[in-house]
Amino acid sequence: MPDPPGPRVGRVYLVGAGPGDPGLLTLRGKEILERAEVVVYDRLASPRLLEFVAPGAERIYVGKKAGRHVVPQDRINAIIVEKAREGKTVVRLKGGDPFIFGRGGEEAQELRRAGIPYEIVPGVTSAIAVPAYAGIPLTHRAHTASVAFVTGHRESGKDDEATIDWKGLSTGVGTLVFLMGMSNLPNIVRRLVENGRPPETPVAVIRWGTTPRHRSVDGTLADIVDRVREAELGPPAVIVVGEVAGLRSELDWFEGRP
Amino acid sequence: MPDPPGPRVGRVYLVGAGPGDPGLLTLRGKEILERAEVVVYDRLASPRLLEFVAPGAERIYVGKKAGRHVVPQDRINAIIVEKAREGKTVVRLKGGDPFIFGRGGEEAQELRRAGIPYEIVPGVTSAIAVPAYAGIPLTHRAHTASVAFVTGHRESGKDDEATIDWKGLSTGVGTLVFLMGMSNLPNIVRRLVENGRPPETPVAVIRWGTTPRHRSVDGTLADIVDRVREAELGPPAVIVVGEVAGLRSELDWFEGRP
Structure with missing residues (x-):
């Protein structure tokens, strides 16, 4: 599918972070985290995964915070779309596998509707x-x-x-x-x-x-x-x-x- | 659990190779393949996974061969136990995840019965x-x-x-x-x-x-x-x-x- 006209659109990767042991991240997951310009992540079983992210990359936490509600799915979708429209390489990092109870399907649908190219990087569930x-x-x-x-x-x-x-x-x-x-x-x-x-x-x-x-x-x-x-x-x-x-x-x- | 008496016993890793795309191997899977002394493997979706294996390591193919039957599970179990008893670091490399229709459970039981220490390295199924x-x-x-x-x-x-x-x-x-x-x-x-x-x-x-x-x-x-x-x-x-x-x-x- 050709990119939409206008400024260059970024690409979004829905990446499975695996179950917690950082050794269970995939090779491709690590490689993509290393070149991400924006990483949008939930509460992770292991914060060590973020060590793969480049120092200059933007990190956006959308998980639960003490005493506050989780960021609504609509808002997460909007952030991902917005960052990709800025031309950024965006990683949406999700615990386990993005398509097993991870709402990855909803995020992919939103990206498709917005005309933003994406890839799925499965993880160890x-x-x-x-x-x-x-x-x-x-x-x-x-x-x-x-x-x-x-x-x-x-x-x-x-x-x-x-x-x-x-x-x-x-x-x-x-x-x-x-x-x-x-x-x-x-x-x-x-x-x-x-x-x-x-x-x-x-x-x-x-x-x-x-x-x-x-x-x-x-x-x-x-x-x-x-x-x-x-x-x-x-x-x-x-x-x-x-x-x-x-x-x-x-x-x-x-x-x-x- | 202490190692049994006698010569040093090796350790066996039941490693999930993932679904085919070599990028979906885990970081830990790669690291263990690199230091394996013996790799026992089935027909793999990607032969490129074997590129991680050190040149001097022994490679034992137990998958289907053209015109021949698959190596029986009992024989595979015997090979793994034998190589571990020689003190080797053994990888049993299995397509997908070792515990999803991979007979990893049977191999782990055999290792436990033989008193050989093992670890499971889950894979992307x-x-x-x-x-x-x-x-x-x-x-x-x-x-x-x-x-x-x-x-x-x-x-x-x-x-x-x-x-x-x-x-x-x-x-x-x-x-x-x-x-x-x-x-x-x-x-x-x-x-x-x-x-x-x-x-x-x-x-x-x-x-x-x-x-x-x-x-x-x-x-x-x-x-x-x-x-x-x-x-x-x-x-x-x-x-x-x-x-x-x-x-x-x-x-x-x-x-x-x-």
Whole structure:
């Protein structure tokens, strides 16, 4: 697609920052961060990623601030478009992968509407890497041939949790990974059991996965809510439900490292 | 965990090679490939990844060879254990992510049983990156809050496709991504429609995604089998089923690049 007429328009890269361990950034992600003129970023699991950004580049934080609301998506879209129209190389840096619960699709649509060229740089998603660091393979020939990622988050004004087909999900997929589901954990557990998932199904809840602050709690659908409360484990965390969560005791390698 | 007594035991890294574009290897994956003494690898989407391996390192190919069978998993496990016992730093390089349909779980269990220390280096999975390069965000607030990855492959001696809960899967999850499902495409389509997924649901089939050989075919559950046949698109390919597959016409950026 040819650039629109007028002054040179910049290019926007929607870059997945990975799950937290800075070593899980991609080679292309690093290369693009290094030549970015503007970096628009959320709260990142690792601030070390910003070390790749050139000293002269503009850094715009659009994540949550203490006591303030998150920057609305419309405003983020407007910033990206505006900076690209100034001819800048813009990186929109997003935790995990930009297209897995990252609203990257909405940002790409906005850029397309504005006629601004963009590229997607996929990242290692927390939904896979956080369980992997905790010793959980999401698929395993002996246990399951399917895994689903679900957002357990209630968007303002829209209850995602209520729109989920719990009946199909509960038994239709072997491994279930919930992102942004911590505040909703009791509901998630209740819905799964009500819809036929056995209460003895293993569950692992992992906070700050892939980073040195990594903490996890193990249990089953029957007791995970109590165990998480006892451990005082808060959000954000990744919730893994399924037989494979039971492999943790055998396969853990990250927490047990010297 | 202390190393077992006797000669120094090496360490094994199960490394995700990413989906094909060598730029989607992780920083840590590259660093570990560079210091590997032995690299055990499958057929890779990009042979350029092996350029990171030191000239003196041993390279062991365990993928399919023309006219021959794939190296059995037991034999791969034995090679990895044997090389680690020689005190070597061993990389087991696997396409995509090692824990998404990569049998990484089985290899980790074998290493644990053998008392060999290992680490997992997650990778960018083809299940996410291939659709992303094709302009498909697997999740999107306006369309779905869930995505599932399913293997459509029939293992020798075991029919995965028959063990899938098609009733729950067909309607319980918004976006469905099938890996290794091309030879099974007619069955997959038939099962989804029989179990309540509307025939007009968009489908995209993408071969060699993220590489310069990238090719794709679009359609619906009603016509994708014919369209794939007409296009003579063979395996391996990623199959995406769901409303988000319909965003391709709007969001494609990779095929349309200059």
